[in-house]
Amino acid sequence: MDWYIGVLKKYMVFKGRARxxxxxxxxxxxxxxxxxxxxxxxxxxxxxxEIGIGTLGTIYALFVFLPTLAVTVxxxxxxxxTGWWALLGLIPFGVFVLLAMQAFEGTKGENRFGPDPKGDQTKSGTFTV
Incomplete structure (x- = not known):
């Protein structure tokens, strides 16, 4: 639950990296x-x-739209x-390509978007997912 709340706390944070x-x-x-x-x-x-969603679902979807976009970026x-790859979700079947991109491990160490969100596991000798 902490991971879910953590993303909501970073409501409009598009900079940095997410595990x-x-x-x-x-x-x-x-x-x-x-x-x-x-x-x-x-x-x-x-x-x-007809549209496949109800009133409560619509309110929730509007509430989590920006946090979902931010964590995707x-x-x-x-x-x-680059975060512009998130636009794949707008084309047919592009969301599947986007989801596949999210499944692979990120860059080890620092990259152009910031430090590794996992930290440096080589020093501690432990690996966390």
Whole structure:
């Protein structure tokens, strides 16, 4: 839950880098919360099957839009890619390419977007994901 809250605290932070764990935990919580809100929308009759989302789901989606975009850009930065790659999500099937990009490990050590978010594991002798 700390990873999810941490991303929300960095609401508009597009600079720097984000670990895979930070990105994927945030995405997982988004999916779970969206699922629960869809069920609640169905129970209250506020779910619109034509557009596939209800009132509560829409409010939540608007709330997390910028944090999701920001963590996506920071995750791309971790792989030493510019944040403009996030625009792949706007083209058909581009979101799948974008998700695949997020799955790979980031650049070890410092890159042009900042220091490694994992820190230097070579000194401590431990590896964390």
């Amino acid at each position: 895979r764990k930070e990105y994927w935990i945030f995405i997982l919580f988004n999916m779970l919360i969206s699922l629960v809100l869809s069920l609640v929308d169905e129970q209250f009759g506020t779910f619109n099957p 920071r995750r791309l930065h971790d792989a030493d890619r």
